[in-house]
Structures are given as structure tokens and as C-alpha cells.
Amino acid sequence: MYNLPTNTKKWQFDIFLKKIFKKKTDAPFAQLLINVHPLPLFHVKSPIFLFYSASVRQGIVDSVKRALGDQKVKSVVICGQNGVFCGGADIREFGRQMSGPPLVPMIHDIEAANKPVVAAIEGSALGGGLELALGCHYRISHSKAKLGLPEVTLGLLPAAGGTQRLPRLIGVPAALNLITTGRHVTAAEALQLGILDHVTEHNTVDVAVKFALSVTGESLDGRRISSFSCAPLSDLDSLFEEAMLKVRGAARGAIAPVACVQAVRAAATLPYAQGMEREKELMATLFHSGQARALQYFFFAQRAVGRWSTPSGARWDTSQPRPVRKAAVIGLGTMGRGITVALAQAGLSVVAVETHAKQLMEAKKAVPSMLKRGAVRGGTTIEPDSITYSETVQAVADVDLVIEAVFEDMALKEKVFQQLSIVCKPDTLLCTNTSSLDVDHLASQTRHPELVVGMHFFAPAHVMKLLEVVYGRRSSPAAVATAMQLGKKMGKVSVAVGNCRGFAGNRMLKRYLEQAFFLLEEGATPELVDRALEEFGFPMGVFRMSDLSGLDVGWRVRKADGLADTSLTGTSARVRQGCRYSPLGDLLCEHGRFGQKTGRGWYQYDKPGGRVAKSDPWLHNFLDEYRARHGLVPRCIDQQEVLERCLFVLINEGFQILEEGIAAGPEDIDAIYVFGYGWPRHRGGPMFYADMVGLERVVERLERYHQAHPNVPYLQPSGLLRRLVANGSPPIHKWRNVIKNRNSQL
Numbered sequence: 001m002y003n004l005p006t007n008t009k010k011w012q013f014d015i016f017l018k019k020i021f022k023k024k025t026d027a028p029f030a031q032l033l034i035n036v037h038p039l040p041l042f043h044v045k046s047p048i049f050l051f052y053s054a055s056v057r058q059g060i061v062d063s064v065k066r067a068l069g070d071q072k073v074k075s076v077v078i079c080g081q082n083g084v085f086c087g088g089a090d091i092r093e094f095g096r097q098m099s100g101p102p103l104v105p106m107i108h109d110i111e112a113a114n115k116p117v118v119a120a121i122e123g124s125a126l127g128g129g130l131e132l133a134l135g136c137h138y139r140i141s142h143s144k145a146k147l148g149l150p151e152v153t154l155g156l157l158p159a160a161g162g163t164q165r166l167p168r169l170i171g172v173p174a175a176l177n178l179i180t181t182g183r184h185v186t187a188a189e190a191l192q193l194g195i196l197d198h199v200t201e202h203n204t205v206d207v208a209v210k211f212a213l214s215v216t217g218e219s220l221d222g223r224r225i226s227s228f229s230c231a232p233l234s235d236l237d238s239l240f241e242e243a244m245l246k247v248r249g250a251a252r253g254a255i256a257p258v259a260c261v262q263a264v265r266a267a268a269t270l271p272y273a274q275g276m277e278r279e280k281e282l283m284a285t286l287f288h289s290g291q292a293r294a295l296q297y298f299f300f301a302q303r304a305v306g307r308w309s310t311p312s313g314a315r316w317d318t319s320q321p322r323p324v325r326k327a328a329v330i331g332l333g334t335m336g337r338g339i340t341v342a343l344a345q346a347g348l349s350v351v352a353v354e355t356h357a358k359q360l361m362e363a364k365k366a367v368p369s370m371l372k373r374g375a376v377r378g379g380t381t382i383e384p385d386s387i388t389y390s391e392t393v394q395a396v397a398d399v400d401l402v403i404e405a406v407f408e409d410m411a412l413k414e415k416v417f418q419q420l421s422i423v424c425k426p427d428t429l430l431c432t433n434t435s436s437l438d439v440d441h442l443a444s445q446t447r448h449p450e451l452v453v454g455m456h457f458f459a460p461a462h463v464m465k466l467l468e469v470v471y472g473r474r475s476s477p478a479a480v481a482t483a484m485q486l487g488k489k490m491g492k493v494s495v496a497v498g499n500c501r502g503f504a505g506n507r508m509l510k511r512y513l514e515q516a517f518f519l520l521e522e523g524a525t526p527e528l529v530d531r532a533l534e535e536f537g538f539p540m541g542v543f544r545m546s547d548l549s550g551l552d553v554g555w556r557v558r559k560a561d562g563l564a565d566t567s568l569t570g571t572s573a574r575v576r577q578g579c580r581y582s583p584l585g586d587l588l589c590e591h592g593r594f595g596q597k598t599g600r601g602w603y604q605y606d607k608p609g610g611r612v613a614k615s616d617p618w619l620h621n622f623l624d625e626y627r628a629r630h631g632l633v634p635r636c637i638d639q640q641e642v643l644e645r646c647l648f649v650l651i652n653e654g655f656q657i658l659e660e661g662i663a664a665g666p667e668d669i670d671a672i673y674v675f676g677y678g679w680p681r682h683r684g685g686p687m688f689y690a691d692m693v694g695l696e697r698v699v700e701r702l703e704r705y706h707q708a709h710p711n712v713p714y715l716q717p718s719g720l721l722r723r724l725v726a727n728g729s730p731p732i733h734k735w736r737n738v739i740k741n742r743n744s745q746l
């Protein structure tokens, strides 16, 4: 029996030796089962799994050394504990001084062993976990395991030989796909790709031990992946050019996918040792990059939003969600259909209500085909009768939860909530899919305001990952917890936010859009503004995005708010409620230019519904005339000003939202912006970006722009932003302390 490595606690590293006797000969025969797990997670509901920490790596190195040096040991099986092989490197270690044995020589020594080493994979083999398995001579996996090299999603590349061994094992095209996307594959796909040697439904370790016995003494020459050559390909150059174009198009400005392509190219063109050198060099450029920091921050931020809290003290860990088996959707327009699909995909039974016969008929056709497409994409099946359709609200009498998705009109929504309050069971949760209306007001229309919350979906609702769960003043903790849990069940990232106009996302977006309009007044063009934002990493600039979502949407809201009055002339045309206002969007709508759907907006399209935006001379003339009419002298505006004006004002509103407690922490805002508004993930989200840029700089630029535009009050740095700077600009993970101190003084 081997002893645990000194200085390793039992819960950190477990290793045991199993003596197995060959049945026929009865000769002593031993395998080493190295448990490469577990770091317990301090999360009651999570399973235990391991990420390589220094002590784990040390443990593996020592154990493998002893196993290989022990004549009694004939083969080695490496497995995890508690059903998980290995989730890869401990990401938290990256920010600190790294210690302990490095992974590359550790895996190299395993591969060089003269005894068969078998990886027994259960749960996950990700990142460095899969790289370890690739260093083994055989890989046996449970059918439910997931495998992958997700380093690219953390701004890195698989630098423990992953970029060199995987292409040698499964070929360049398949390896490029896995390494540049970071996607996880099922055991079945991994077997088909050739990553695995065998997949089992039974006890993986038992199967691996049996297998390890069966190959004892066999030659390992053909089993060391580093000695393989990549399968030859006829046109390597165009393959890599195509791969480069693809990754550049998928995440503009992201450096890790580009480095991944370069590393795989090295595998395809260089001997293994030189390829490893190239892998190391490329990793060194990524490792300390801002993008790696941003992506690793975002990895934890995504998880942090699940630990929600509200200013009234409701929390994720003390609030019990209610079971939801049957749900209803009221209103089957675009949003309602998407929500119906998302609920059905989550396995709920759904009552879909639409009072307009024509719309109902169309929905009855559209929803099943959306479900079918989703099932094909996700390889799932859907119970066709999980959705029932009705023309009357009475059909929702027995559901556990209703999501209202009627037209964005307060009077109409009020009526629906009054009806629902009468028709539904007294404990039914009533949710509204509004994008900006007052949730408290809607709650006041019902008998149980504590059971009312907002569920703000993003279009298309069955595809977009973000869900803002909006708690009102009287929403009960159970109501919030139920909506959050339902969001998770639908595969969404649910973020709890307070009730205010536009909630967190749209409230910030309003400021961003306004600045973009002001920039046009001052001399910019839609092309210039969009180019700056797209080069920053947004998939679409603000004007292309408006054309896609429809200019009439914002126009309707501005009209309802009494803002869109184009009959005003002179200076009052560009001022509303004492603040600068740009009527440009309203004027375009008056010309019938609603964006892609009308074939004209900020750009022109070849036909209504066309997708390809082309510069429009009409629009440029229109802007010239508009400026001349208002005595505006166009000036040269550079990309930096576009970014600062549009992004810093959005960030400033984010600080205001934090100050007011509408969002509990910066991670919430960042998750909303990355998942709902196309903020480039490799920039971590707007609040993380502010931290990277430096809070002093954000304040300084905002102040300067405010001086230049004194009638734009929200260019003034928010109180929280100023306080953070006064507190020495602490790093983002400490902002909550400053916010908490302030709230506790209120």
C-alpha cells in the first residue's frame, strides 16, 4: 500500500493500490489506481470534482513514479474520484504564483512509461484532464462522460500538449474544430472521432482495470500519440486560411482562437518537439493577456449570478423555489412563441393562449416547426402533445405559472393581469415578459402581488441565453427563486434585477443609443459608429442592430413617454424635459424607415426583410440637411470618441444601477451584457472593462464629455464610480464591499 504524499490532505488527494490476482496463474499482479480527484466545492448541491492544483500534480507525479518503479506493478489505471475524471487546471491558480510540478513533463513521463497506462474517464475530462488522458496509452470512458478542450473559452490554449496530441490522434480538421470552439463532446462522439478506445455503460474503473490487465506486456510503440504524424491533407494552406477566417469572424478581436489555429498548424507542419515549443510560446502570449483575465473573470461571473440576492434580504440559498410542472403563455406573437418553445423544451406541459384567431392559427403552425428545428439541433425529442392551444384565458385555471407576453402596452397588460388574478389558482405565479414596464404596477392589479415577477426574455426567446428576472417591491423570495430556477431549467442564464424603467439591460442601452444619435448630429455616420463598435468586438454596431430589431420599437416607447414630437422647431426640437434629445430616430420612422423589415433604416437593403446593410446616400443627405437645419457644424469624430461616448455612458449607468441596488453586483451587469446585448465576452462585460480601463480614466473622460455637453446629465460620473475612485479604485471583486458599506449607511 502506498502512503499518501506528505502534506496532502485526504480530501485533496487520494491514492490507493489495488492488488489483483490473475485468475489462471494466481501470480501477484497489481494496478495503481490514481484518484486524481477531489477538491470539494463549497457548494452544497455540487458534486465533488477536481481541478489540478499544485498538490494534486505533485501527488500524481509521485505516485506514477513509484508505480513505474515498482516491479510488482504491471499496468496503471488513472481515474477520478466521485465519478469525475478531471475538469482540468484550477483556474484560480492562474492568477497566483504557480508552484508544484508542471503538467507537460508530468504527462510526458506518463506517455513515456514502459507499462500500459489507461485513463478511466467518468464525468468530465476537460482541458488539462483530457490532456492527461491523451498522454495515457489507452482511454476508456463511461457513456455519460463529457470530453473537451475548453481552454479557448478562458482565453488560453491547451498547453499541456493538447494542441499537439489531438491533431495527431484524430486528424487536423476535427482537432481544429474542438480546440477552436472549446465545445464538449459526448463519449459517443469522442469514440467516433477516435479520442476514446472504448465506451462502457458499466463501472468504468472495473472495465479499465480488466482492460489494463489484458494489455500487460504488449508493445506500447503504437500507443504514444506524440510519436504519430498528423494524417496528411492535400491542401493544408487553404484549410488553415479557412479556419483563421472562421475564428476571426466568430469572435472579432479574440486572440485565443487565432493562437489555437496557429498551434494546430504547428502540429500539422512540425515535428512534435518543435510543435510543443510553439504551443508553449503561443501560451505565453495568451497567459497574461487582458483577454484571458476577462474570460476567466467571466467564467466565475456567470456562476456568481446564480447566487442572487435582493436589497430586502431574499437570497438564493434561503429561498425555496416552487415546483412548476404546468405553465401557460399568454400572447403568441414572436416572443410568446419563443417562450412556449423554451418551456416545452424544458419538459414542461404548456397551455398557449392567443385570443386573436388568426395569430393563434399561425402560432399553431410556427411553434411545432420551431420545436422540430430545436430538436434536430440539440439531438433531443419533444413530446408533441406537451403544448395545448387555447383562444381563451380560462384555459390557464390549473397552471402553476403564467408568463404574459402580450403587446408592450400597459393598459393591455393591466387587463390581462386582472383577468389572470381571477382565473388562476391563488398560488399561481404570474410573470410578465415586459422589457421595461413597471412590474410593481402590474402586481398591484392582482390579488397576490407577492406572486408577481418580471421575466424579461430576449428575442428569439427560445435561443437567447439571457433572462432578466425582475423582482418587484412585494415579490416574495419564493416567487423570485421559482422564476430563477425555471430560467435555469430552460437553459438560460437568469439574472435577478430590481424594478425600474428598462431594468438593467435596456436602461443602460438607452444611454448608449442616445450617444450614438448625438454622434450623428455632430458629424459621424452610421458606418463610422458601427465600425468602431464592431472593431471593439460587438457582432453588430448600434445602427445595424437597430435596423435588425426595428426602429419602430423604440419610436413607440418614445411616443408613449411623450418624447417623440417632431413638430417642435428651433432649439426646442433637440431638447426634451430640459435635456439634450435627438429626434433623428423619430424622423426616420416618420419616413417609414423601420429598418430591415421595410428595406430602409440607417442603411438600405435590397428588399424588405433583406439582411445585407449597404450605405445609403439618402441617409447621408438627410443627415447633412438635418445638421444644416439645426445649425450644427459637422466635425471629425474618431473611433476613440465613439467608443468612449457610447461605452462609458453605458458603464456609468451600470454604476448608477449598482448604486441603486437594481443589480446586486458587477457580475450581474456583465452577464446581462454578454448574454443579452452582444458585448464581446473576451472583454469581460462593461463593468469588467471599466476596471481594465481604469476607473480614474472613466471618470476623467466622462467629466470631460460632460463639460462639452452640459445638457446631458448622465455624462456626470455616478456617485458610486466616484466613491470607488476615492477608495483607491479597488479591483472589481471588491466593489461589493464599497456598495455594501454605502447601503448599510442608508
Ligand SMILES: CC(C)(COP(=O)(O)OP(=O)(O)OC[C@H]1O[C@@H](n2cnc3c(N)ncnc32)[C@H](O)[C@@H]1OP(=O)(O)O)[C@@H](O)C(=O)NCCC(=O)NCCSC(=O)C[C@@H](O)CCCCCCCCCCCCC(=O)O
Pocket (backbone or CB within 6 Å): 041, 043, 046, 047, 049, 051, 087, 088, 089, 090, 091, 092, 103, 124, 126, 127, 128, 129, 131, 150, 151, 154, 156, 157, 158, 159, 160, 162, 283, 284, 287, 299, 300, 303, 304
Ligand atoms: C467541470 C464542469 C463541467 C462542472 O460543471 P458543473 O455544472 O457541475 O459545476 P459548475 O460549473 O457550477 O462548477 C462548480 C464550481 O467549480 C468551479 N470550477 C469549475 N471549473 C473550475 C476550474 N477549472 N478551476 C477552478 N474552479 C472551477 C466553478 O467556478 C464552481 O464554483 P463557484 O464557486 O464559482 O460556484 C464545469 O465547471 C466546467 O466546465 N469547468 C471548466 C473546465 C475547464 O475550462 N477546464 C480547463 C481549465 S484550463 C486548463 O486545463 C489548462 C490546461 O491546458 C493546462 C495548461 C498548462 C498550463 C501551463 C501554464 C503555463 C503558463 C505559461 C506562461 C507563463 C509566461 C510567463 O509567465 O513568462
